[in-house]
Amino acid sequence: MNLKKLSIRPLQGFGELDFGASMEEVIEIMGQPEDSEVLSDGDEEVETLLWYYYKYGITLFIEGAEHSVLSNCETDNDQAILFGNRVFEMLEDEIIQLMVEHGYTKYEVEEETWGEKRITFEDAQTDFYFEREQLVTVNWGVIVDNDGKIQP
Numbered sequence: 216m217n218l219k220k221l222s223i224r225p226l227q228g229f230g231e232l233d234f235g236a237s238m239e240e241v242i243e244i245m246g247q248p249e250d251s252e253v254l255s256d257g258d259e260e261v262e263t264l265l266w267y268y269y270k271y272g273i274t275l276f277i278e279g280a281e282h283s284v285l286s287n288c289e290t291d292n293d294q295a296i297l298f299g300n301r302v303f304e305m306l307e308d309e310i311i312q313l314m315v316e317h318g319y320t321k322y323e324v325e326e327e328t329w330g331e332k333r334i335t336f337e338d339a340q341t342d343f344y345f346e347r348e349q350l351v352t353v354n355w356g357v358i359v360d361n362d363g364k365i366q367p
Contacts (some may be wrong), residue, residue, distance in 0.1 A: 221290070223297045224340035225319065225355050229273070229288040229367025234357045235365050238277060241266070247273070254365045271299075282363030295353065302343075303350050307334065310343055310350070354357060 220230035227232050231244050248266035255262045264277040270358055272292030277283050291340040293303040302310065311334065313320060319339040327333055341355035358366040
């Protein structure tokens with residue numbers, strides 16, 4: 216993956232990756248993950264496959280029991296771009312303003328039990344995590360059903 220293409224696209228994807236892409240399509244663009252892990256929700260027997268690309272600072276989430284597809288991305292890569300701006304160089308207020316300017320006006324701020332501050336834009340399904348007022352991680356995605364179809 217070309218680091219110049221680290222564009223966070225809320226509700227759409229990341230760089231050349233589109234949400235809903237098959238595992239094969241992800242591998243074609245990203246190559247094999249450096250590591251992987253399966254998370255499961257014991258109540259619903261829902262499994263999420265995490266693919267780690269440490270050299271890029273990217274974690275990809277693969278979901279869908281019948282047809283597995285890309286559902287979420289997470290990055291701590293300081294080169295990541297959000298709406299033309301290097302998001303990790305921005306302050307909290309600047310990120311909020313940028314999201315609002317792009318039509319994502321409803322957000323919630325919470326302090327996580329582990330100490331990070333999380334700003335969630337539910338309409339963009341995007342979370343920004345801050346530690347000591349510095350952005351440390353962005354996580355965004357879509358909801359995917361068991362058939363791998365993106366839900367509205």
